[in-house]
Amino acid sequence: MYGVMKGQICPYCKHEVxxxxxxxxxxxxxEVECDHCNKVYVVKPQYKFEGWLIEEQCExxxxxxxxxxxxxDCEEEG
Ligand SMILES: [Zn+2]
Ligand SMILES: [Zn+2]
Numbered sequence: 395m396y397g398v399m400k401g402q403i404c405p406y407c408k409h410e411v412x413x414x415x416x417x418x419x420x421x422x423x424x425e426v427e428c429d430h431c432n433k434v435y436v437v438k439p440q441y442k443f444e445g446w447l448i449e450e451q452c453e454x455x456x457x458x459x460x461x462x463x464x465x466x467d468c469e470e471e472g
Contacts, residue, residue, distance in 0.1 A: 398440050404428040
């Protein structure tokens with residue numbers, strides 16, 4: 395076992411895949427062919443779960459919050 399790697403690195407030849415070519419899908423389990431040694435390995439992106447971001451809809455204007463921040467000033471006026 396290699397554990398969690400900081401980059402998508404081929405376990406055979408240690409070639410590191412560029413970030414933009416890496417697999418990023420959460421819960422993905424993708425077979426990747428290394429473009430250096432042409433061997434196939436499987437990558438599973440791991441993310442640390444930090445909890446939920448909750449968004450609410452303003453009762454006054456119907457505007458939704460974004461990243462937990464209110465977008466309108468209804469509350470200040472009321
Ligand atoms: Zn390789
Ligand atoms: Zn509002």
